[in-house]
Amino acid sequence: MPGDQVQPTPRVLLTQAELAELADAVHRAEGVREPAERLLDELTLTRRLLDGCPAGIAVLDTELRYLYLNDALALLNGVPAAEHIGRRLRDVLPGLESSEQLLRQVLRTGVPQVITVGGQTPADTTRDNRWWLGAYHRLSAPSGEILGVAGVLLEVTDALRGREDLVRAGNRMALLDEANRSTGATLDLRQACQALADLLVPRFADYAAVDVVDPEGTPRVPSDRYPLRLRRIALATTPDLTEVSSPLGLLGEFVVHRAGSPMAHVLADRRPLVLSHPDDEAMRQFSPSAERKEHYLRMGAHSGIFLPLTVHEELVGAVMVFRTGESPRLTDADVELLVDLTARAATGIAHAVRFTREHETALEMQRAFLNAPTVTGPGVETLGRYLPAGSGAEVGGDWFDTLALPHGRTLLVVGDVMGHGVRAAAAMSEYRSVLRTLAIQSSTPDFILLQAERTALTLELDRVATCLLALLDPRRECATFSNAGHVPPLLVTPDGTRTLLSLPVAPPLGVGLGSFSATTVPVPPGSVLLLCTDGLVERRDRDIETGLDALATLPINPAAPLPTLLDTVITHLDPSTSEDDVAVLLARTGPTNPDTPPLGWLPQDWVRGAGSAPG
Known part of the structure; x- marks a missing residue:
């Protein structure tokens, strides 16, 4: 079309075979000086070194088009080397984080750069991102003409994932330790339960409630004939859910789970119940009443978990957690961590429950005698x-x-x-x-x-x-x-x-x-x-x-x-x-x-x- 700018054809580097053929021709020619032969031999050796290097190596021109890459880089990218030549980086690897801005900076300033690039290439068989460590520097002719950019890349995916695993493990231990300390630092039942709720929101959930078994309303031996009655001790929500979640239960209110309901089985069996992509029927069974099911749906709850609080098989209470709106859905790793976290917190809460009941009993005895x-x-x-x-x-x-x-x-x-x-x-x-x-x-x-x-x-x-x-x-x-x-x-x-x-x-x-x-x-x-x-x-x-x-x-x-x-x-x-x-x-x-x-x-x-x- 008129007005279109025609890009100049890139000066593609000679292949190793072409270099070898040229060197043989020079050696056979008469009258060629020894320095020229040595120069060609060194170029051929250098090319073999680059081609055989286990690190990915590439040369791009000033338009950031591939002039050269070795087999290691072609293997990392999952695209044949021939399909790179003459094409831009973003055209060959559209799923890779763009680093063109950084490469243009190297061309402009001449200052080498080392960066970590992440993304996916056609060589990837999973949805997980991969990571490469790249070092880039500018190539210039003796005359000062800027020829392009050279880059060396090493894949560091395993190293980064290993480091991330260590960081996650450290964070996990710190979090479990925080659950221990925050719930075990007080014998006040409300403070212990609220510490757990505040630990869950907003780090793990948009809504969390902590209930404690009411000893007068819940039999110690699970039964299909009697409901389980818990008292709501602590609540935590994100600010945008404060008003809409209020009908789900107020502090101090009793929450009764009918006999035979999923929640009753959770408490009786001491096993968590996970809701992912809950439909109306699942939400109905999860909810202690039809009214509360409507409120869960109105909140936009898309995944949740109900966890029993137990210590040595003794039922102490339960924790309810929901994610809503744009929050990511609960994963298996989230569930595993929440189970461990509530198990740690259950000990402190159990101490607070026992102390509170003894405190109230002793106080009632005191008042009865003194009255x-x-x-x-x-x-x-x-x-x-x-x-x-x-x-x-x-x-x-x-x-x-x-x-x-x-x-x-x-x-x-x-x-x-x-x-x-x-x-x-x-x-x-x-x-x-x-x-x-x-x-x-x-x-x-x-x-x-x-x-x-x-x-x-x-x-x-x-x-x-x-x-x-x-x-x-x-x-x-x-x-x-x-x-x-x-x-x-x-x-x-x-x-x-x-x-x-x-x-x-x-x-x-x-x-x-x-x-x-x-x-x-x-x-x-x-x-x-x-x-x-x-x-x-x-x-x-x-x-x-x-x-x-x-x-x-x-x-x-x-x-x-x-x-x-x-x-x-x-x-x-x-x-x-x-x-x-x-x-x-x-x-x-x-x-x-x-x-x-x-x-x-x-x-x-x-x-x-x-x-x-x-x-």
Whole structure:
């Protein structure tokens, strides 16, 4: 056509046969000088070296057309050498990453370049890409004329794949280690499950849910008659799925899988179920309800997996994972990795499940015991509160109690069983019951503790307990104390004077070394007594003396309502930072009986610290 530019014919290099024929002709000719013969011999040798080199070698002209390539390169490319000559690189190998821009840069600047090129050639029998390492430099004539580009190529596919395999293996181990650490770093069930969900999204999925078996709704032995009920503990989605995925289940909601459903079989058989290219029927069976099937389809879910969370064949829960939209479909390698990942995470989640259930059981026991009705004698007002440690710490055996006794007296009790968990809570109930029984039969706090010590040894209680008893007698305006290894009480008189009583301290109950004493101190009408467990004043980052000093200087107004005083105590000492449970008991005495003279004031050696608070 008019205007078309005619490309000049490339100056194709002589073949090895042509070079050999030319050399023979020169050797037969008469009058040819020896240097010319040597030159032709060297050219022939060089060509043999290039042609026989195991690395691919090519020469291209300034238009990037093949002038020469050896058999090794033709074999790599899967195209006969003759079909390369005179054609451009992109015309011969359209499936190869184009490197023409780089070659033109070499032609323009003369700076050699080394690059890795990937793609496919006609020699490939699989869909996997291959990789070559290429070194290119410019060819120039003695006159400076640019003749073209020479390249040397080596296939490095196996080396790169081996390196990629090592990288993938390292990433896999790092990921499994992260699953171990993130789910095992806490005993908080919600945090452990959310750590797994956040690990899955967005790295492996667009939607992930972690459910935990509800022990009250799911039988331990799989059955075709009973549904499996799980509670949804954690969710994670990509931002664009947050709204559309909400009908699939909310945090804390129960998810019930009907008996005989695929999901029930997954949980019963402890085997994952993979959905790839799910149709309506598969999605219907996968979904616990028809409504949820519609939501899965509306999300654009195209592949998913449901994985049981098990530890030593014990079913802990399940994980549901979906990919949607443009995300690639789950591969066999993805499934294998997800199975390993959830298996690692299951151990940490199982620990959190067991701890949470024990924590809740112990807490319910504590509340049940502490909610039992308490009675005070005349002239005494009391208010107690039990504050469990945070969900990441075990429930202890702290308790408080009040008991009305004959002659208008009231016994105050605050104690702390050593240890944590259900056994500590159970031991607390035993000590509480023993003290209540003995208080009715005994007259003084020291004798009550002595009898309690003997009873604990007789019953072989496996936990020791600290305990403080205060026998209030409003008519005589006094209180008698006996202390078994416990935190001292705080006395606030009507004028605001605060005194941390320094009482003789005996060993805790259950040790077998008890020798208890009783100490009586005056308690004017309108005074406030504060008894507590060590969790109120002791912290890991400070010694107990600092906490006791803070207790002794609390700004307590003895005339304020007891709920207000209790809020003051909690606000200033902040037991939420404690790693232990806290029991606090406040008591205020009423008016004095005018027929009974008051006792004298406190001896100096009973006073630990004193001060005045604003009235």
